[in-house]
Amino acid sequence: MLNRTLKIASVVALSVSCAVLASSAAHAQNPPMDMSWAIRSQMNAYNQGQARANAAATQYYQYMQQLRAAGYTGPSLPTGVTNESLRASINAANQAGQAYNRAQFDNSQRRSNATYDYSMRAIRGCTPYVDQYGRVGYAGC
Numbered sequence: 699m700l701n702r703t704l705k706i707a708s709v710v711a712l713s714v715s716c717a718v719l720a721s722s723a724a725h726a727q728n729p730p731m732d733m734s735w736a737i738r739s740q741m742n743a744y745n746q747g748q749a750r751a752n753a754a755a756t757q758y759y760q761y762m763q764q765l766r767a768a769g770y771t772g773p774s775l776p777t778g779v780t781n782e783s784l785r786a787s788i789n790a791a792n793q794a795g796q797a798y799n800r801a802q803f804d805n806s807q808r809r810s811n812a813t814y815d816y817s818m819r820a821i822r823g824c825t826p827y828v829d830q831y832g833r834v835g836y837a838g839c
Contacts, residue, residue: 762774815834818824824836 758775758777765775815826818836818839819826822836822839824839827835827837829835
């Protein structure tokens with residue numbers, strides 16, 4: 699009877715330990731990627747830009763009101779924003795975005811080429827060569 703009780707106790711202990719290990723292993727896995735921080739960051743940057751643009755417009759408007767109240771009857775003062783400055787700003791933003799995209803593409807190509815080269819050389823045992831056009835090929839696979 700004692701032997702049977704020990705077997706039951708050991709089975710219970712084993713199943714409890716398996717349950718504990720299984721639950722800790724399940725908790726060790728990464729949850730699905732949470733990008734809410736990026737969305738909040740983008741929304742925050744947008745809101746800051748809108749607030750600063752609104753503050754600049756309000757400051758200009760109040761300054762013009764002060765001038766009018768003091769008797770100024772001429773045209774509105776130039777704001778410094780022209781078609782050329784807007785175009786230059788938009789072009790600079792586009793160029794920065796294109797440079798970022800190009801850098802990401804180049805980095806992806808480097809990683810892909812390194813992985814492919816490792817696969818061909820180390821795993822498949824191929825020998826690299828360069829043809830007359832400068833392209834890398836593999837022989838002896």
